[in-house]
Amino acid sequence: MIVKKIPDIYERLSLLATGAKFDVSCSPSFDRKNFSKKESFSKFGIHNTWTSDGRCVALLKVLLTNFCVNDCAYCINRKRNDIPRTVLKPEEFAKIAYEFYRKKQIEGVFLSSGIIGNPNKTMEMMVDTVKILRTKYQFKGYIHLKIIPDSDETAITEAITLADRVSINLELPTEKSLSLIAPEKRLLSIVNAIEKINKIIESKPIGAKSQTTQLIVGVTPDTDYQILKLSENLYRNNSRLKRVYYSAYIPVNDDPRLPQISKPPLLKEHRLYQADWLIRYYGFHTEEIVSDEKPYLDEKIDPKLDWALKNINLFPIEIQKASFETLLRVPGIGPTSAKRILKERKNTMLTLDGLKNLGVVIKRAKHFITINGKYYGNKNIIQNYRQNYLKDIQQYSLAI
Numbered sequence: 001m002i003v004k005k006i007p008d009i010y011e012r013l014s015l016l017a018t019g020a021k022f023d024v025s026c027s028p029s030f031d032r033k034n035f036s037k038k039e040s041f042s043k044f045g046i047h048n049t050w051t052s053d054g055r056c057v058a059l060l061k062v063l064l065t066n067f068c069v070n071d072c073a074y075c076i077n078r079k080r081n082d083i084p085r086t087v088l089k090p091e092e093f094a095k096i097a098y099e100f101y102r103k104k105q106i107e108g109v110f111l112s113s114g115i116i117g118n119p120n121k122t123m124e125m126m127v128d129t130v131k132i133l134r135t136k137y138q139f140k141g142y143i144h145l146k147i148i149p150d151s152d153e154t155a156i157t158e159a160i161t162l163a164d165r166v167s168i169n170l171e172l173p174t175e176k177s178l179s180l181i182a183p184e185k186r187l188l189s190i191v192n193a194i195e196k197i198n199k200i201i202e203s204k205p206i207g208a209k210s211q212t213t214q215l216i217v218g219v220t221p222d223t224d225y226q227i228l229k230l231s232e233n234l235y236r237n238n239s240r241l242k243r244v245y246y247s248a249y250i251p252v253n254d255d256p257r258l259p260q261i262s263k264p265p266l267l268k269e270h271r272l273y274q275a276d277w278l279i280r281y282y283g284f285h286t287e288e289i290v291s292d293e294k295p296y297l298d299e300k301i302d303p304k305l306d307w308a309l310k311n312i313n314l315f316p317i318e319i320q321k322a323s324f325e326t327l328l329r330v331p332g333i334g335p336t337s338a339k340r341i342l343k344e345r346k347n348t349m350l351t352l353d354g355l356k357n358l359g360v361v362i363k364r365a366k367h368f369i370t371i372n373g374k375y376y377g378n379k380n381i382i383q384n385y386r387q388n389y390l391k392d393i394q395q396y397s398l399a400i
């Protein structure tokens with residue numbers, strides 16, 4: 001391990017920003033286009049990201065340290081890697097974060113860390129850092145704090161009190177995969193921590209209102225069914241779990257336990273997000289999308305359209321009468337347009353153009369609905385979808 005003293009704080013910050021960039025559990029970050037010195041800002045870990053209420057904010061996203069006692073195969077900071085290591089003391093981080101904030105270069109921080117010493121010591125260092133930021137520097141910006149697995153409840157509670165959002169990463173969906181490539185981590189202990197965090201958030205009127213987690217996808221042979229079933233259970237048991245982030249595996253280490261891939265599985269990540277959305281907002285159960293028998297999402301087609309085509313006997317539905325839940329099952333209709341349809345049809349007879357104005361994606365939806373008894377779609381898609389639905393989908397621009 002290379003341990004050299006790096007007196008320059010910006011050099012250390014830059015190292016710690018590199019170590020943090022693979023964590024997407026505060027939502028994927030991107031560089032702000034109108035930053036005049038974009039490169040230098042991203043070098044120090046300042047990136048734009050979306051907050052839970054839809055605001056685009058510049059966050060300082062760094063690790064407190066890239067030292068780590070663990071040896072997760074996929075991680076650039078794992079202990080066996082010969083990389084320059086460094087640490088920011090709580091006061092150092094708080095001061096520099098406040099300086100960026102005062103100059104309006106950031107609106108918040110996302111603070112994570114490798115494990116230095118032991119989980120509890122690391123969590124306490126992170127809590128101290130944020131405490132200095134909030135009390136000494138009166139920092140009023142957004143704080144997303146990573147919870148270190150296996151740290152004590154006292155430190156976790158303090159972290160929740162000081163932050164706007166917290167997250168703890170599952171990383172992999174099965175105990176077997178964790179023991180293979182992240183041997184110090186235990187799925188059950190992280191799931192228990194998510195539940196504990198949930199209870200603390202629910203019991204506290206101040207501090208973080210929600211939590212998130214991250215799963216790396218495409219690094220182990222776990223199926224989409226295993227991934228989505230775990231997510232569904234987590235959402236069901238934890239009302240404050242806002243999102244599970246799916247992060248396509250990016251190779252950074254040579255390791256025989258890791259797959260050889262030429263590019264990150266971004267389409268898999270995209271389809272998992274779509275399926276997750278169906279579970280959270282459209283009333284789907286995992287087994288309607290994937291199952292033990294068919295455990296992988298079809299990457300060629302979005303999961304809602306896939307479901308509709310496989311359940312074509314349920315369509316077309318009459319738009320003037322269908323319930324909210326049924327409307328949500330129609331490709332091209334989402335929760336917002338479904339609500340608008342319910343409101344609008346109380347007073348008017350709906351039309352094809354009218355549905356367009358309500359936000360319905362007509363080119364998709366028309367094959368699955370009737371409007372006052374009239375069908376505007378193409379029955380070929382309905383009748384022959386099994387034989388050549390992908391060809392038809394391309395022809396009629398249904399795929400996304």
Ligand code: SF4
Pocket residue numbers: 068069070071072075076077078079113114115182
């Ligand atoms: S615990 Fe694992 S994933 Fe986290 S910093 Fe250490 S080696 Fe990386």
